[in-house]
Amino acid sequence: MSTVFEGFERQYCEISANLSRKCTSASHLEGEQKKQKISEVKAELEDAEALIRKMDLEARSLQPNVKAMLLAKLREYKSDLNNLKSEVKRMTSANANQAARDELLEAGMADTKMVAADQRGRLLMSTERLNTSSDRIKESRRTMLETEELGVSILQDLHGQRQSLLHAHDTLHGVDDSIGRSRKILTAMSRRMDRNKYLIGSIITVLVIVIILILYFKLRH
Numbered sequence: 001m002s003t004v005f006e007g008f009e010r011q012y013c014e015i016s017a018n019l020s021r022k023c024t025s026a027s028h029l030e031g032e033q034k035k036q037k038i039s040e041v042k043a044e045l046e047d048a049e050a051l052i053r054k055m056d057l058e059a060r061s062l063q064p065n066v067k068a069m070l071l072a073k074l075r076e077y078k079s080d081l082n083n084l085k086s087e088v089k090r091m092t093s094a095n096a097n098q099a100a101r102d103e104l105l106e107a108g109m110a111d112t113k114m115v116a117a118d119q120r121g122r123l124l125m126s127t128e129r130l131n132t133s134s135d136r137i138k139e140s141r142r143t144m145l146e147t148e149e150l151g152v153s154i155l156q157d158l159h160g161q162r163q164s165l166l167h168a169h170d171t172l173h174g175v176d177d178s179i180g181r182s183r184k185i186l187t188a189m190s191r192r193m194d195r196n197k198y199l200i201g202s203i204i205t206v207l208v209i210v211i212i213l214i215l216y217f218k219l220r221h
Contacts, residue, residue: 012051
């Protein structure tokens with residue numbers, strides 16, 4: 001595990017816990033106090049996003065096996081951060097709705113209810129569009145991460161196949177050496193057999209000549 005990654009991770013966990021507490025607190029506030037609390041939450045969200053980016057860069061610089069584990073953990077942190085963002089958007093949207101209603105009431109418009117309903121409908125449509133866009137971005141990120149993990153797996157498989165081929169090449173090279181040595185031994189044995197044949201032939205020839213000479217001398221006497 002990278003100590004740099006662990007340092008970023010501790011900072012992120014602290015910020016995430018603090019954000020959760022502030023979101024809970026902001027949901028019970030009204031008016032300017034709620035706006036101020038939401039502004040604080042947004043500032044810390046930017047810090048959390050910066051830490052996520054740093055962890056992502058650090059994880060991608062590590063070995064494949066460590067990298068895959070850290071990226072899986074990082075996806076959980078990104079999901080947690082997205083949930084916090086959604087909560088902040090919901091509070092901001094609700095706050096904006098309340099501000100719009102207050103403005104219409106202060107203006108004393110006769111069709112306050114109709115305008116508020118129309119405004120609420122537009123805000124809901126905008127929120128739905130934002131949620132749809134957010135879901136698409138999440139899906140794109142998930143697909144990208146899965147593609148990256150698949151690429152890492154393929155590279156690891158290719159590396160293993162390369163090692164197997166190198167081992168097979170070394171084995172064949174050893175077999176070739178063994179065949180070469182066996183060929184030399186057989187050649188040497190063949191030469192020795194030829195020399196032995198000549199030697200035995202010479203000995204037999206000498207013995208025959210000796211026997212002939214012995215017989216010759218015996219017959220003469």
